[in-house]
Amino acid sequence: MSLTVYPFVRDWLRVAQGRLVLRTGKVDIGQRISTALMRIAAEELSLPIDRIDVAPVRTGDSPDEGITSGSNSIQQTGQAQRLACATARGAALLRAAEGFGVDVAALDLAEGLVRHRGSNKQISVLDLLSELADDLKVDPEAPSRALNTALGDAPPRGLRAMVEGTFAYLHDLERPGMLHARIVRPPVLDAVLIDIDPDPLHRAQAAGLQIIRDGSFLAVAGTPEWAVVRGAEKLSAACNWDIGTGLETGDVFEVMAERDAERLTVVNGFPETSLRLPEPIETPDFEATFKRPYTLHGALAPSAALAEFKAGQLEILTHSQGIYPLRDSIADSLAMAPEDVVVEHAPGSGCYGHNAADDVAFETALIARALPDRPVLLKYTRADEHAREPVGPAMAVSVRASLDDEGEVAALWMEARGDTFRGRPRAGPNRAGAARLAANRARDADIPRFVPEPNMNRHAGLHRNLDPIYAFADKRLVKALVPDLPLRSSALRCLGATANILALESMMDSLAGRAGADPISYRQRHLEDRRAAAVLDRLQDMLKRPPFLGEGAGRGIAYAQYKNAMTRVGVAVDLTVQECGAVRLDHVRLAADAGRVVDADGLRAQLEGGVLQGASWALHEEVHWGPSGRETLDWDSYPVLRFDEVPKITIEVIGGGDAPSVGAGEASPPPTVAAIANGIFAATGLRLYRLPLNADAIMTAALQE
Amino acid sequence: MLKLRINGQLRAVTSAPDTPLAYVLRDEFKLKGTKIGCGLEQCGACTVLADDEAVQSCATPAAVFEGRAITTIEGLSQTPEGKRVQQAFVAQRAAQCGYCTAGLVVAVTSLLRTQGAFDRATAQTALRGHLCRCGSHPRVLAAAEAAQKGDG
Ligand code: FES
Numbered sequence: 001m002s003l004t005v006y007p008f009v010r011d012w013l014r015v016a017q018g019r020l021v022l023r024t025g026k027v028d029i030g031q032r033i034s035t036a037l038m039r040i041a042a043e044e045l046s047l048p049i050d051r052i053d054v055a056p057v058r059t060g061d062s063p064d065e066g067i068t069s070g071s072n073s074i075q076q077t078g079q080a081q082r083l084a085c086a087t088a089r090g091a092a093l094l095r096a097a098e099g100f101g102v103d104v105a106a107l108d109l110a111e112g113l114v115r116h117r118g119s120n121k122q123i124s125v126l127d128l129l130s131e132l133a134d135d136l137k138v139d140p141e142a143p144s145r146a147l148n149t150a151l152g153d154a155p156p157r158g159l160r161a162m163v164e165g166t167f168a169y170l171h172d173l174e175r176p177g178m179l180h181a182r183i184v185r186p187p188v189l190d191a192v193l194i195d196i197d198p199d200p201l202h203r204a205q206a207a208g209l210q211i212i213r214d215g216s217f218l219a220v221a222g223t224p225e226w227a228v229v230r231g232a233e234k235l236s237a238a239c240n241w242d243i244g245t246g247l248e249t250g251d252v253f254e255v256m257a258e259r260d261a262e263r264l265t266v267v268n269g270f271p272e273t274s275l276r277l278p279e280p281i282e283t284p285d286f287e288a289t290f291k292r293p294y295t296l297h298g299a300l301a302p303s304a305a306l307a308e309f310k311a312g313q314l315e316i317l318t319h320s321q322g323i324y325p326l327r328d329s330i331a332d333s334l335a336m337a338p339e340d341v342v343v344e345h346a347p348g349s350g351c352y353g354h355n356a357a358d359d360v361a362f363e364t365a366l367i368a369r370a371l372p373d374r375p376v377l378l379k380y381t382r383a384d385e386h387a388r389e390p391v392g393p394a395m396a397v398s399v400r401a402s403l404d405d406e407g408e409v410a411a412l413w414m415e416a417r418g419d420t421f422r423g424r425p426r427a428g429p430n431r432a433g434a435a436r437l438a439a440n441r442a443r444d445a446d447i448p449r450f451v452p453e454p455n456m457n458r459h460a461g462l463h464r465n466l467d468p469i470y471a472f473a474d475k476r477l478v479k480a481l482v483p484d485l486p487l488r489s490s491a492l493r494c495l496g497a498t499a500n501i502l503a504l505e506s507m508m509d510s511l512a513g514r515a516g517a518d519p520i521s522y523r524q525r526h527l528e529d530r531r532a533a534a535v536l537d538r539l540q541d542m543l544k545r546p547p548f549l550g551e552g553a554g555r556g557i558a559y560a561q562y563k564n565a566m567t568r569v570g571v572a573v574d575l576t577v578q579e580c581g582a583v584r585l586d587h588v589r590l591a592a593d594a595g596r597v598v599d600a601d602g603l604r605a606q607l608e609g610g611v612l613q614g615a616s617w618a619l620h621e622e623v624h625w626g627p628s629g630r631e632t633l634d635w636d637s638y639p640v641l642r643f644d645e646v647p648k649i650t651i652e653v654i655g656g657g658d659a660p661s662v663g664a665g666e667a668s669p670p671p672t673v674a675a676i677a678n679g680i681f682a683a684t685g686l687r688l689y690r691l692p693l694n695a696d697a698i699m700t701a702a703l704q705e
Numbered sequence: 706m707l708k709l710r711i712n713g714q715l716r717a718v719t720s721a722p723d724t725p726l727a728y729v730l731r732d733e734f735k736l737k738g739t740k741i742g743c744g745l746e747q748c749g750a751c752t753v754l755a756d757d758e759a760v761q762s763c764a765t766p767a768a769v770f771e772g773r774a775i776t777t778i779e780g781l782s783q784t785p786e787g788k789r790v791q792q793a794f795v796a797q798r799a800a801q802c803g804y805c806t807a808g809l810v811v812a813v814t815s816l817l818r819t820q821g822a823f824d825r826a827t828a829q830t831a832l833r834g835h836l837c838r839c840g841s842h843p844r845v846l847a848a849a850e851a852a853q854k855g856d857g
């Protein structure tokens with residue numbers, strides 16, 4: 001918990017130049033955490049939102065809150081901020097009461113002013129806050145003020161600037177004397193640079209470009225930007241690489257089925273090393289394996305970073321989700337003291353997990369170190385990003401279920417198999433932080449190769465949402481980590497939940513059909529959670545009209561509660577499988593319960609965005625590769641959901657009353673993916689087991705029928 | 706020397722002749738509202754107006770645009786339709802990370818100027834070349850509709 005390491009109110013908020021400045025270690029990556037924090041502070045302190053800022057997130061200044069991920073921001077930094085503000089309010093009121101010589105109960109706090117009822121005494125709450133003692137500790141029991149709904153219309157931070165094109169992304173920054181840079185991408189991460197044809201090399205140097213080389217890491221820097229882009233292209237054509245044996249090819253699911261895995265029993269969401277592996281169910285009534293291929297994050301903006309090396313210190317601007325872990329990994333890679341590396345967050349585009357941000361930050365540092373006293377802005381090209389970003393791992397989820405006499409699930413065996421989601425640079429044994437930065441595989445640096453270990457946290461990695469939310473009497477769950485598959489993998493939004501929920505909800509759908517039951521009530525029969533039942537009731541209400549039963553039309557249902565602890569989501573997808581096999585999404589309805597709602601519009605935006613990202617994964621996305629590298633290097637070879645495929649979306653949020661706020665950023669994609677698969681089944685009778693559910697997959701399945 | 710009309714002003718271009726328009730706008734004229742997402746004419750982030758037509762600027766050399774009136778997002782901010790579309794985007798909260806947004810504002814403004822009245826399906830087809838990875842599409846479509854009705 002953030003408060004144990006940062007116990008003081010001033011760790012979380014300070015007053016500067018008549019404004020309240022909030023401090024957080026969580027970065028804004030399009031999930032609007034800074035808007036939410038400002039709202040929390042505004043509510044607790046009755047301050048107008050335009051008197052509140054969020055401080056830059058920077059190593060050495062900001063609280064170290066690890067990595068911004070897992071939809072934890074609201075729970076961690078949000079809760080800390082709420083308590084810090086509530087504590088500060090209490091202390092400020094006491095101080096005012098002392099100053100006025102009156103009782104606290106006779107004071108009102110509104111619109112940034114503390115007023116004494118019955119006299120004209122008043123004082124600004126910001127003045128009071130600026131005088132708080134440095135050692136005032138956050139009171140974990142500080143009472144929270146009622147929700148101030150009048151805040152609901154404040155526009156999200158930066159929105160106006162975004163629509164006017166003045167929002168400054170990292171990619172847009174300028175510094176005096178700044179150089180642009182591009183890498184010269186090796187075909188695969190471990191390729192060895194044998195030599196560079198001297199003529200093109202000399203021409204590039206004669207044209208004023210700087211060539212930076214460290215082992216097989218190669219980059220070009222200079223100005224103007226276009227000269228650098230062209231220079232890197234030309235140099236790339238002049239490089240001779242040795243790719244060794246290259247990437248392993250063939251069906252990755254066959255490879256991972258045969259390879260030795262580290263297998264662990266999962267109980268209540270936790271992998272347990274001390275428990276024996278459960279027996280699989282010998283004669284199951286239902287048995288299937290569901291597969292999700294390697295998937296890109298595919299940020300709209302290729303990753304970028306800005307760095308400068310000056311007087312022995314590196315200063316780096318990055319859109320990484322974890323400034324402290326990145327700082328430590330870079331410092332270790334370069335044998336520098338962590339204090340000599342300062343990492344600050346600057347906005348990039350949405351990232352959806354661990355993309356190339358950290359790699360680029362490190363590579364920018366390498367270039368900047370070779371060119372001291374010059375700020376360097378490195379950007380990946382689209383092909384660099386598609387080729388190098390750590391992908392979401394391929395995953396195979398096998399299920400076996402046996403049924404009781406009523407057709408309900410009596411026992412379930414389930415195994416989630418795949419490579420790691422933990423590719424983020426993060427300190428650990430064997431220099432694990434440095435080992436996970438791509439460029440360290442190319443440099444002349446003696447850093448051991450990274451070997452992943454199973455994530456033992458609750459509902460993490462491969463086993464996120466492996467444990468069904470349903471009250472099955474007999475659950476036998478296994479997580480199987482298979483290291484060293486062909487592509488480097490890491491955290492992608494929702495982690496294992498996408499494949500696990502696809503498997504589980506496809507199974508529930510088939511079993512409901514077999515039992516002749518309605519898919520919603522069949523799920524409810526297995527649910528003990530009252531709020532889950534309420535979400536599905538609401539979804540049922542939203543479906544008053546029966547599905548359109550035209551040619552190729554169908555309705556798919558799915559339910560999931562992210563990590564079995566966060567936002568509850570029920571999804572219904574009405575879709576049509578067209579003659580060519582392609583799926584058209586007609587209407588997506590979603591009911592959700594996210595507890596107490598801080599930013600209603602932000603919540604809906606997250607749920608809606610998740611539906612569309614889930615739809616894109618479900619229908620289109622898959623990384624292809626060959627021995628000499630990835631083959632999906634642009635948006636044609638790696639298709640994603642487009643505007644003309646966007647369905648009508650209806651969202652209803654059940655107000656969670658005073659239940660704690662829970663994150664929603666990752667709640668809607670998994671059940672959306674599953675509902676689409678179930679909709680295709682309803683429309684065609686074809687049960688598909690492998691994503692993406694594109695025209696090819698549907699036509700192939702139809703032919704095999 | 707190449708001269709381009711950018712946001713109403715005739716400007717001399719000193720960049721190398723093969724430089725794509727987006728790099729001229731961003732690097733030479735510091736008009737950073739035009740984004741680059743792919744450099745391959747595949748994502749729409751770099752969309753600007755050439756006369757009233759929405760065009761991708763990331764791969765076509767600037768010289769090709771000689772004689773046409775280029776309007777970037779910065780220039781659109783000074784026009785009534787541009788403001789109307791921007792207002793509609795704000796009212797609908799039609800951006801998450803916002804990296805696709807400037808290109809979309811330009812494209813919707815072009816639609817407004819060239820099509821007058823249009824329905825949702827027309828907007829969906831017209832915006833097919835624009836990618837958004839955050840899923841702001843429904844709000845963008847709602848903003849397009851609102852801007853068209855004039856009630857941004
Ligand atoms: S940047 Fe021009 S279309 Fe992508």
Ligand code: FES
Pocket residue numbers: 030300349350800801802803804805806836837838839840841
């Ligand atoms: S809002 Fe992030 S890409 Fe569109």
